[in-house]
Amino acid sequence: MSSRSADFAGRVLDWYDRHGRKDLPWQQAVTPYRVWVSEIMLQQTQVATAIPYFERFMASYPTLADLAEAPLDDVLHHWAGLGYYARARNLHKAAQLAVDRHDGELPAALDDLEALPGIGRSTAGAILSLGMGRRAAILDGNVKRVLARHEALAGDPARSEVLRRFWDVAERYTPVERTANYNQAMMDLGATLCTRSRPACGICPVNDSCRGHAEGSPAQYPQKQRKAATPERATRMLLCLNARGEVWLRQRPPSGLWGGLWTFPELPLEAGAPAGQDWPAFVHVFTHFRLHIHPRLVRGDQPPVVPAGITGGADAGEDAGVNEAPGRWVTLAPLPALGVPAPVQQLLQRLQALVENES
DNA sequence: AATGCGGGGTT
DNA sequence: AACCCAGCATT
Numbered sequence: 001m002s003s004r005s006a007d008f009a010g011r012v013l014d015w016y017d018r019h020g021r022k023d024l025p026w027q028q029a030v031t032p033y034r035v036w037v038s039e040i041m042l043q044q045t046q047v048a049t050a051i052p053y054f055e056r057f058m059a060s061y062p063t064l065a066d067l068a069e070a071p072l073d074d075v076l077h078h079w080a081g082l083g084y085y086a087r088a089r090n091l092h093k094a095a096q097l098a099v100d101r102h103d104g105e106l107p108a109a110l111d112d113l114e115a116l117p118g119i120g121r122s123t124a125g126a127i128l129s130l131g132m133g134r135r136a137a138i139l140d141g142n143v144k145r146v147l148a149r150h151e152a153l154a155g156d157p158a159r160s161e162v163l164r165r166f167w168d169v170a171e172r173y174t175p176v177e178r179t180a181n182y183n184q185a186m187m188d189l190g191a192t193l194c195t196r197s198r199p200a201c202g203i204c205p206v207n208d209s210c211r212g213h214a215e216g217s218p219a220q221y222p223q224k225q226r227k228a229a230t231p232e233r234a235t236r237m238l239l240c241l242n243a244r245g246e247v248w249l250r251q252r253p254p255s256g257l258w259g260g261l262w263t264f265p266e267l268p269l270e271a272g273a274p275a276g277q278d279w280p281a282f283v284h285v286f287t288h289f290r291l292h293i294h295p296r297l298v299r300g301d302q303p304p305v306v307p308a309g310i311t312g313g314a315d316a317g318e319d320a321g322v323n324e325a326p327g328r329w330v331t332l333a334p335l336p337a338l339g340v341p342a343p344v345q346q347l348l349q350r351l352q353a354l355v356e357n358e359s
Numbered sequence: 360a361a362t363g364c365g366g367g368g369t370t
Numbered sequence: 371a372a373c374c375c376a377g378c379a380t381t
Contacts, residue, residue, distance in 0.1 A: 042376035083365025140376040
């Protein structure tokens with residue numbers, strides 16, 4: 001260990017004892033399962049957003065066995081609105097694998113954890129350290145930012161060679177003792193003090209050894225990757241409403257955009273669509289494109305007939321089979337426990353209000 | 360090695 | 371309006 005890093009962990013741990021977060025839901029009644037669920041929810045998701053989802057999830061699935069036995073639709077329903085739905089599918093699948101392969105427990109080896117779907121190196125390290133008291137390094141966005149600044153690590157972390165250097169530093173600094181508190185402290189430092197813009201270097205416990213601070217511009221680390229302009233796409237969603245006040249939803253294929261979730265039938269704007277009442281179009285923003293949604297209310301007691309070979313508009317790459325995927329009439333009040341993406345949920349609520357007014 | 364994958368909070 | 375968040379899987 002280099003002389004610069006000799007007491008790095010010690011200073012971080014002292015800071016944690018005084019200022020670290022200790023009241024997060026997954027820090028109470030700690031089990032590997034609870035830590036695992038929290039880590040999956042927190043991938044690319046801010047703490048405040050994940051908390052209510054975590055509480056509802058744990059109320060419904062208190063144990064790993066409960067999750068493994070639950071229907072996937074029910075799990076996706078709990079995930080609806082949180083995004084990155086492959087996380088929910090992988091979580092459910094991994095719970096079943098843990099029952100089959102590991103006697104219903106999460107394995108305590110890094111390799112075995114990483115073999116489970118949805119668990120990568122950082123999440124495996126978090127489960128081991130925070131949930132099992134083992135020594136393991138993590139490297140999430142917070143740790144990446146703290147280390148990039150402290151070491152003045154240049155280069156885009158998206159590049160594998162740069163990422164390897166980040167992991168080397170993370171492993172080197174991770175202490176043998178109190179690993180859980182150290183890892184939690186590093187995330188707390190990144191979230192509350194070493195923030196993306198305007199870091200509070202004046203009160204940072206490791207400012208005296210921080211190269212980024214010494215250079216005078218810590219905010220330049222880590223290097224941000226350039227982002228291409230987001231393309232625009234458009235789709236027409238058919239809001240098919242029958243006389244019983246039910247709407248027609250279909251389940252999307254298990255992988256890809258909104259995988260496994262239930263949505264309205266979709267058509268490209270230029271395709272021939274059933275007659276109906278057009279609702280105002282609105283934009284839904286994804287990470288990699290903007291989707292213009294044109295809803296059309298179509299009344300009738302037959303499911304929509306979508307010409308063969310016409311693909312949906314939301315996912316430009318999806319197969320022609322999407323609109324022929326399993327569909328069903330669903331009641332609006334109450335809405336069944338199905339996973340529904342955010343813009344579809346908005347439309348369902350407006351349909352609910354419409355039917356409510358008419359009855 | 361680069362890209363796909365949601366939704367929402369922060370600045 | 372840009373940026374990015376307790377990343378991982380896929381290609």
